[in-house]
Amino acid sequence: MxxxxxxxxxxxxxxxxxVAKDRLDAAGLASSSLAWARANGFSGQAGRTLILPGExxxxxxxxxxxxxxxxxxxxGALARALPAGDWHFxxxxxxxxxxxxxxxxxxxxxxxxxxxxxxxxxxxxxxxAEAAYVRRIADGVFLTRDLVNTPTSDMGxxxxxxxxxxxxxxxxxxxxxxxxxxxxxxxxxxxxxxxRASVGAPRLIDMIWxxxxxxxxxxxxxxxxxxxxxxxxxxxxxxxxxxxxxxxAANVLGLASMIMAAGLKVRLxxxxxxxxxxxxxxxxxxxxxxxxxxGITVEIGNTDAEGRLVLADALALADDDxxxxxxxxxxxxxxxxxxxxxxLPPFYTGDEALASxxxxxxxxxxxxxxxxxxxxxxxxKLSSKIADINNVTSDSFAGSITAALxxxxxxxxxxxxxHFDIFAWNPSDxxxxxxGGEAQGIRALERVISKRYA
Numbered sequence: 001m002x003x004x005x006x007x008x009x010x011x012x013x014x015x016x017x018x019v020a021k022d023r024l025d026a027a028g029l030a031s032s033s034l035a036w037a038r039a040n041g042f043s044g045q046a047g048r049t050l051i052l053p054g055e056x057x058x059x060x061x062x063x064x065x066x067x068x069x070x071x072x073x074x075x076g077a078l079a080r081a082l083p084a085g086d087w088h089f090x091x092x093x094x095x096x097x098x099x100x101x102x103x104x105x106x107x108x109x110x111x112x113x114x115x116x117x118x119x120x121x122x123x124x125x126x127x128x129a130e131a132a133y134v135r136r137i138a139d140g141v142f143l144t145r146d147l148v149n150t151p152t153s154d155m156g157x158x159x160x161x162x163x164x165x166x167x168x169x170x171x172x173x174x175x176x177x178x179x180x181x182x183x184x185x186x187x188x189x190x191x192x193x194x195x196r197a198s199v200g201a202p203r204l205i206d207m208i209w210x211x212x213x214x215x216x217x218x219x220x221x222x223x224x225x226x227x228x229x230x231x232x233x234x235x236x237x238x239x240x241x242x243x244x245x246x247x248x249a250a251n252v253l254g255l256a257s258m259i260m261a262a263g264l265k266v267r268l269x270x271x272x273x274x275x276x277x278x279x280x281x282x283x284x285x286x287x288x289x290x291x292x293x294x295g296i297t298v299e300i301g302n303t304d305a306e307g308r309l310v311l312a313d314a315l316a317l318a319d320d321d322x323x324x325x326x327x328x329x330x331x332x333x334x335x336x337x338x339x340x341x342x343x344l345p346p347f348y349t350g351d352e353a354l355a356s357x358x359x360x361x362x363x364x365x366x367x368x369x370x371x372x373x374x375x376x377x378x379x380x381k382l383s384s385k386i387a388d389i390n391n392v393t394s395d396s397f398a399g400s401i402t403a404a405l406x407x408x409x410x411x412x413x414x415x416x417x418x419h420f421d422i423f424a425w426n427p428s429d430x431x432x433x434x435x436g437g438e439a440q441g442i443r444a445l446e447r448v449i450s451k452r453y454a
Contacts, residue, residue, distance in 0.1 A: 003079045003107030004122045007131050015061040015090035019044035021068050046070045049081035072098035073366040076106025076432035084119035089126055096126035098366055104138035105432040110149045136261035141439040144254030148244045148424050148437025152226040157200040157274040160223055164205050171260040173209035187293050190309040195275025197283035202275040214267040215453055216323035220314045221252035222307045222330035223274035230277050230303030247424025248330035255442040266453045273310035289387045294410050299384040301392035307332050308406050315410040326417040335399025336421040345440045346372040348404040349418035361447035369441055379405045
């Protein structure tokens with residue numbers, strides 16, 4: 001990776017001084033560096049990097065502005081701002097592990113199709129940061145980003161299954177797959193209906209890891225490898241980012257990687273309904289009624305609301321096993337983005353202890369999340385005149401909430417369930433990552449799960 005975090009002591013490293021806004025005089029700089037900073041208008045502005053010149057054309061170090069307290073994740077900007085070489089933090093860090101993770105994440109580059117990885121920085125691991133923790137968190141995020149960034153031509157249902165098998169092979173997990181018409185034989189009718197029009201057979205991927213007698217943690221990820229919208233076809237502009245519609249699957253795999261690398265004492269199960277929502281003569285139609293795995297009949301009001309259909313069958317299977325914790329993640333609704341934007345994913349749960357733990361973890365590891373309500377009166381919006389439920393509402397209100405309420409119908413036995421409506425994408429460059437596929441919520445979830453099941 002472009003940023004290499006070094007545990008051993010490096011012989012010669014350049015210092016990075018962290019400077020709060022308008023606190024240049026308190027940074028302990030040499031007089032020459034202080035004069036250079038003032039001459040360049042540097043006063044600790046958030047995210048600004050200033051290289052300090054040294055003798056004979058060399059470098060004396062760098063300054064990085066922390067503003068009014070932007071959070072340690074902002075330090076990731078250094079990964080792209082510093083010249084190649086060996087560096088260390090001259091300042092004491094209040095959140096050394098988040099800073100180290102930020103550096104690793106900020107250096108990520110997706111290189112599969114020829115983009116150059118750039119120059120390499122070596123950074124002394126900040127005191128107080130655990131190298132193994134930083135490594136497994138970064139690896140999980142990188143896996144998620146790589147999967148989301150890969151276009152559907154190389155990340156269809158077949159390739160997504162291969163990615164699961166590769167991860168399972170690394171940690172000696174078991175994988176079983178129900179594919180094609182076997183979905184009907186094994187009672188996954190909605191996964192089959194959504195994916196049957198694609199040349200890539202729909203499937204349910206089931207990965208299991210850990211001791212049988214350990215607490216059960218189940219992760220369900222939406223694996224719609226591309227979404228045309230089906231017969232309710234999206235406009236061309238709406239399809240440009242649809243390679244990321246398997247972002248839920250990518251995120252639960254990144255989280256699974258973190259859990260397995262940590263060796264947590266859990267019986268981990270990952271369920272991914274992997275499909276492509278395509279158009280062909282056998283595509284499911286608006287007005288069709290599907291009988292779900294749970295027996296709930298679903299009228300199709302819109303074929304572009306397909307993610308909740310495949311998740312429903314997978315959640316019903318997961319719920320039958322009654323895990324101690326059930327998490328689903330999905331790039332489910334545009335309404336979530338309208339409400340909270342691309343950077344702040346909503347989550348839904350009826351478990352107050354879980355909600356509290358998620359909120360605390362979100363702040364602790366700087367992984368933004370926001371709880372939204374499972375507002376029961378809105379469930380009536382999903383009513384159907386001929387079936388138990390419709391997959392969409394008759395109006396445009398509260399789309400993310402009603403989608404969560406739809407999924408809740410398929411989770412009855414598991415008390416600790418949470419649904420995450422994520423975007424899985426950075427629309428523009430961030431300090432901790434370039435524009436493109438993104439992990440959202442999984443660092444906070446890793447914190448919650450590791451504390452519960454260490």
